[in-house]
Amino acid sequence: MKHLIISLFLIIPALLFSQDKSAETKIDLKKEPVLSIFTDLFKLKNLSFSREQPDNSGEVLETEFQLENLTNVSMDLYIFVIATHEKEYITQSSFERPDLDDKNSIKLIQVYPDDLSNYEYIVKDESGAEKKIYQKYPKNIKAGIDKKTGKPYTLDDIITFRSRNLSKFMKKYYFFNQITILIFDTEETLLFRQSYSVKPLKR
Structure with missing residues (x-):
């Protein structure tokens, strides 16, 4: 089994653009937080990532x-963990806006708990046609339960x-380069949100 510790770097929050919100099924991009969110109720610590190859499937x-x-x-x-591979936009300086030539920036997304439909939203493109996209914000907050108990995580x-x-593995293979952690209370208030860039060490 291959095992590789991953180093962590905080990332700049992604840019969001307004979308048509006329229908109930349309995504409200204002709902997805742009900035990091922290709380005085608890502290997230000892965060680590590891990369493994348990078999030949991936x-x-x-x-x-x-x-x-x-x-x-x-x-x-x-609690939700969203693992993605996203296109990175490079500029000459931090004052430049990246050239967002590829609107489909998320190339790979997997989530925990593993119900990807919880992140599917319908938006309209420039021609007015509807299309499905993935947003890093769950529609059903109460799905973020402890699999062992079937209940919310209890923090004493x-x-x-x-996760x-x-x-x-596939012909055009991507591995995750970004992790987003979301934590809500039982009133479905978002208490914690932070994204991390996952930079693998050289093998």
Whole structure:
């Protein structure tokens, strides 16, 4: 089994563009947060990624972190991990806007819990035709439960969270280069959002 520790770098939040929101099924891009979101209720720490090849079907990115309760009150949480391969836009300086020639920036997306339909939205293109896209924001917040208990994650003191996302081998192969972690409370309020660039070390 191949195993490779991944280094982490914070990334610049992606640019979002307005879309037609006339129909109920259309995505409200304002709903997806652009900036990082943090909370005083808990702290995410000891975040690490590892890359494995368990068999010949593909490679797995394992995400592991701990949540530490900063209060004296137990809380229930919904947790999501979104693993993507996204096109990187390079500019000469941080003051330049990237040339977004490829509107389909997400080349690969896998999620945990593993219901990809929870991230499917319908938008209209420039010609008015409807098309399906993936947004890094779940439609059903209550889906982010602990698979072992079938309930939200209960944070008393410290919990350790692990997720695994598979990238299957194919002719045009991509491995994940970005991880986004979303954590909601039981009122479906987004308490934590952070994206990380996943840079693999040389083999």
